[in-house]
Amino acid sequence: MFPSTGNRKRTGESKLFSKRLELNAFDALGVIYLTAGVLFAVAAQLVLKLGLLNSGSCDDQLMIPCIGRKIVTGPIMLGISLHVIDTIFWIFAVSRLELSFAYPVSSLQYILIFAASWYVLGEHISSLRMLGLMVICAGIIVMSLDARKI
Amino acid sequence: MSPIVYLLSTVALVVCCQFLIKRGVSGSLARRGRNKNVLQRFVSRVFERHIVAALCLYAVATVLWLIALSMVDLSYAYPFVSLSILFTVGGAVVWFRESVSTARKVGIGLICGGLFLIALT
Numbered sequence: 001m002f003p004s005t006g007n008r009k010r011t012g013e014s015k016l017f018s019k020r021l022e023l024n025a026f027d028a029l030g031v032i033y034l035t036a037g038v039l040f041a042v043a044a045q046l047v048l049k050l051g052l053l054n055s056g057s058c059d060d061q062l063m064i065p066c067i068g069r070k071i072v073t074g075p076i077m078l079g080i081s082l083h084v085i086d087t088i089f090w091i092f093a094v095s096r097l098e099l100s101f102a103y104p105v106s107s108l109q110y111i112l113i114f115a116a117s118w119y120v121l122g123e124h125i126s127s128l129r130m131l132g133l134m135v136i137c138a139g140i141i142v143m144s145l146d147a148r149k150i
Numbered sequence: 151m152s153p154i155v156y157l158l159s160t161v162a163l164v165v166c167c168q169f170l171i172k173r174g175v176s177g178s179l180a181r182r183g184r185n186k187n188v189l190q191r192f193v194s195r196v197f198e199r200h201i202v203a204a205l206c207l208y209a210v211a212t213v214l215w216l217i218a219l220s221m222v223d224l225s226y227a228y229p230f231v232s233l234s235i236l237f238t239v240g241g242a243v244v245w246f247r248e249s250v251s252t253a254r255k256v257g258i259g260l261i262c263g264g265l266f267l268i269a270l271t
Binding site: 045046048049052057058063064067068070071080083113114117118121123124125126131132133134135136140141142144145146 | 213217220223224226228229251253254258259260261263264265266267268270271
């Protein structure tokens with residue numbers, strides 16, 4: 001499942017990247033960062049949704065002040081912090097891995113969030129929604145076929 | 151307002167952040183970064199005005215995302231994140247003159263198709 005990388009040189013890039021010509025999909029630390037990034041992203045969305053569900057409805061109130069009050073509650077702040085951590089892990093991961101590897105792996109995020117929505121939140125996943133998810137993941141994988149030109 | 155309005159606004163703001171960050175890092179690399187230590191370079195990078203603007207927009211996007219998420223299922227809302235790929239690539243072509251290959255066009259088409267299916271539910 002790992003794309004072969006070889007010692008392909010990147011051309012036409014700025015001097016900033018010249019020290020990192022050989023990115024590798026087998027970089028163990030990069031894969032750990034990537035996995036952590038995906039897991040933190042899923043956890044962040046799950047915690048945010050749970051926090052919103054448990055803090056009552058905004059139906060009969062003004063939306064912005066209502067959300068503002070919810071943001072300062074623990075679970076939402078935790079969710080936002082998890083999201084910040086996930087972004088940092090993603091930046092570390094793509095600095096060590098090829099995008100053509102990192103991108104398709106990140107589409108796992110969508111699948112895991114669907115699984116968590118169904119298993120933890122008890123949302124109903126219709127077959128149309130499932131089909132939509134699979135088409136999106138296929139799209140991300142097809143895009144990544146060409147990511148080495150980035 | 152319909153949750154889809156909040157979802158699309160979130161996507162639009164996140165995409166603007168990407169352009170501002172790209173603009174911010176491209177501008178600062180040429181001018182700065184010489185004769186400075188790592189900390190000074192980091193500070194000048196983060197407090198570059200485009201980056202600051204991007205971080206502010208990102209905070210607004212987070213609030214809009216929370217509003218949307220409080221209205222709809224997570225499994226409905228999250229796939230909209232993939233729409234940011236479409237607009238980021240589109241903007242990169244128009245404003246940063248980047249070229250887009252056939253594989254990427256096909257991929258974006260699939261992402262939009264999948265998202266359309268989810269939006270129908």
